[in-house]
Structures are given as structure tokens and as C-alpha cells.
Amino acid sequence: MTYLIDWRLxxxxxxxxxxxxxxxxxxxxxxxxxxxxxxxASRASSASHRAGSVLG
Known part of the structure; x- marks a missing residue:
């Protein structure tokens, strides 16, 4: 599901x-x-990507 959301965005x-x-x-x-x-959706994706880069 994440792939589809990322592709659409x-x-x-x-x-x-x-x-x-x-x-x-x-x-x-x-x-x-x-x-x-x-x-x-774009804002939510950006926030999750930023959180992942901080945590990862």
C-alpha cells in the first residue's frame, strides 16, 4: 500500500x-x-518520511 501512495504522490x-x-x-x-x-496525503507522507530519516 505504501508503494501505491508514494507512486501517486x-x-x-x-x-x-x-x-x-x-x-x-x-x-x-x-x-x-x-x-x-x-x-x-502529501503532508502525511512528508512527515512520515522525515520521521523515518530521523529514526533510521
Whole structure:
């Protein structure tokens, strides 16, 4: 499950960098119901990655 979440977030981040598509559109393209859901997942993933690097 973590792989899928990471893939969706990485793909979304790449689309944000490389296209001019709005955040809401990209969020839906990568499987989130809204830009808010995408942003929350991104924040949660970033926090868990930072905690892992501190602990690991």
C-alpha cells in the first residue's frame, strides 16, 4: 500500500512541476478526490518520511 501512495504522490509532484494543469485536476488524475485530499496525503507522507530519516 505504501508503494501505491508514494507512486501517486511522486507522479502528482512530477505533473505539478512539468505541466500547467491545476492542482485539482492533477489530484484527480492520480486518484485523489480533491486537491485537499492530495495535499493532506502529501503532508502525511512528508512527515512520515522525515520521521523515518530521523529514526533510521
Amino acid at each position: 511522486d507522479h502528482g509532484a512530477r505533473l505539478l512541476r512539468e505541466t500547467r494543469a491545476p492542482l485539482a485536476t492533477i489530484a484527480r488524475q492520480v486518484g485523489y478526490s480533491s486537491e485537499y485530499a492530495f495535499a493532506n
